Amino acid sequence: MQSPLKLADRVRQLSPSPTMAVDSKAKALVAQGRDVVNFGAGEPDFDTPEHIRRAACEAIEHGHTRYTAVGGIIALKNAICDRLALDTGIKYTPDEILVSVGAKHSLYNAIMALVQPGDGVLLPVPYWVTYPEQILLAEGVVQPVTISPSHHNELTVEDLLVVANDQTKGLILNSPSNPSGAVISPKSLEAIAKLAVERDWFVISDEIYGRLVYDGAEQASIARFPGMRERTVVINGVSKAYAMTGWRIGYAAAPKHLVAAMSNLQSQSTSNPTTISQYAALEALTGPQEIVGEMHREFDRRRRFAASRVNTIAGLSVVSPKGAFYLWVNMSPWIGKTVHGRLIQTADDLALAWLEFADVSVVPGTGFGMPEYFRISYATSLERLSTGLDRMAQLLEQV
Numbered sequence: 001m002q003s004p005l006k007l008a009d010r011v012r013q014l015s016p017s018p019t020m021a022v023d024s025k026a027k028a029l030v031a032q033g034r035d036v037v038n039f040g041a042g043e044p045d046f047d048t049p050e051h052i053r054r055a056a057c058e059a060i061e062h063g064h065t066r067y068t069a070v071g072g073i074i075a076l077k078n079a080i081c082d083r084l085a086l087d088t089g090i091k092y093t094p095d096e097i098l099v100s101v102g103a104k105h106s107l108y109n110a111i112m113a114l115v116q117p118g119d120g121v122l123l124p125v126p127y128w129v130t131y132p133e134q135i136l137l138a139e140g141v142v143q144p145v146t147i148s149p150s151h152h153n154e155l156t157v158e159d160l161l162v163v164a165n166d167q168t169k170g171l172i173l174n175s176p177s178n179p180s181g182a183v184i185s186p187k188s189l190e191a192i193a194k195l196a197v198e199r200d201w202f203v204i205s206d207e208i209y210g211r212l213v214y215d216g217a218e219q220a221s222i223a224r225f226p227g228m229r230e231r232t233v234v235i236n237g238v239s240k241a242y243a244m245t246g247w248r249i250g251y252a253a254a255p256k257h258l259v260a261a262m263s264n265l266q267s268q269s270t271s272n273p274t275t276i277s278q279y280a281a282l283e284a285l286t287g288p289q290e291i292v293g294e295m296h297r298e299f300d301r302r303r304r305f306a307a308s309r310v311n312t313i314a315g316l317s318v319v320s321p322k323g324a325f326y327l328w329v330n331m332s333p334w335i336g337k338t339v340h341g342r343l344i345q346t347a348d349d350l351a352l353a354w355l356e357f358a359d360v361s362v363v364p365g366t367g368f369g370m371p372e373y374f375r376i377s378y379a380t381s382l383e384r385l386s387t388g389l390d391r392m393a394q395l396l397e398q399v
């Protein structure tokens with residue numbers, strides 16, 4: 001019998017996050033007692049720094065346990081303005097800031113406030129899995145942009161022009177990228193900015209991995225180029241840089257009228273992000289910053305080790321990423337071959353083989369728009385990286 005609770009189309013078309021799906025499968029195996037090396041997680045393995053945890057305890061002790069203003073406490077907004085001045089070179093005012101329940105929520109507010117049904121939104125491939133789903137929720141049209149290999153994995157104006165049409169209203173940029181770790185250079189950003197101004201596009205610039213760049217790569221915000229401040233929503237948060245994924249604090253910086261609209265949306269859905277977490281985020285942004293550098297150095301060590309080890313495994317290759325904490329690995333030489341009796345057609349098949357026969361979990365690239373790639377998160381210890389990569393190599397050697 002059909003349930004009387006009929007689902008609305010908007011939720012029926014939604015895909016569950018594939019990164020979460022693999023993660024929960026791996027967790028189920030761990031619950032059965034298997035020693036699974038989990039390369040699926042999209043979060044730092046470090047604990048939230050002690051001084052930030054203490055600030056949260058103090059917030060509770062001091063009675064900061066009630067609602068705050070919908071868009072966040074003023075002290076946090078001021079701290080975000082200071083942080084953005086350092087990160088983007090732009091001076092924002094508190095009424096141009098909205099604090100939300102994680103950067104994912106900030107993105108949702110921005111997309112819901114900007115995308116009309118039928119609007120085209122350019123999305124460079126590979127993209128973080130959440131973007132296309134949120135565009136679809138807003139009844140927009142995803143316009144995937146393939147990055148030409150001849151441009152060294154760097155998004156260019158030419159790539160965008162292949163796909164852009166009259167329907168196109170905006171563009172989502174994510175630099176450094178999840179999953180590829182690619183960082184768009186200031187020169188390319190400048191050219192993309194010129195095009196955005198010319199075509200009157202909005203740009204949502206997700207800069208959540210902005211403090212995790214390596215090899216001297218220059219992180220820049222597209223918002224700082226001429227004509228861009230007024231058409232850009234900068235998205236950031238404390239999850240990745242401060243190991244605060246569970247606290248759920250992200251933020252958006254945008255022109256006042258858009259922030260007001262996003263704030264209205266938030267006021268009718270979640271209200272303010274958790275008060276205690278806001279005080280913790282305030283300490284993260286205004287307290288000692290050395291810890292960010294320490295985590296960065298550790299990520300960098302792991303990145304170097306993992307990228308060179310992957311490149312020694314037959315049929316796998318990775319371009320050393322310049323940002324974030326992921327390796328984006330090409331497995332296409334394995335397509336059409338058999339591993340443990342299983343025909344490999346995409347990275348999904350290989351990921352399943354590694355999970356079942358080698359106790360290693362990686363995230364296949366299908367949800368990111370590239371089924372011949374998979375993602376390894378190196379937000380885990382060097383020892384676990386070494387064990388997991390050895391197991392992956394051994395399974396492929398048995399073929």
Ligand SMILES: Cc1ncc(COP(=O)(O)O)c(C=O)c1O
Nearest residue numbers: 042102103104128178237239250
């Ligand atoms: C590119 C990107 N943007 C945003 C987010 C969301 O971060 P938050 O935990 O602040 O919601 C993530 C998390 O994985 C991400 O990878």
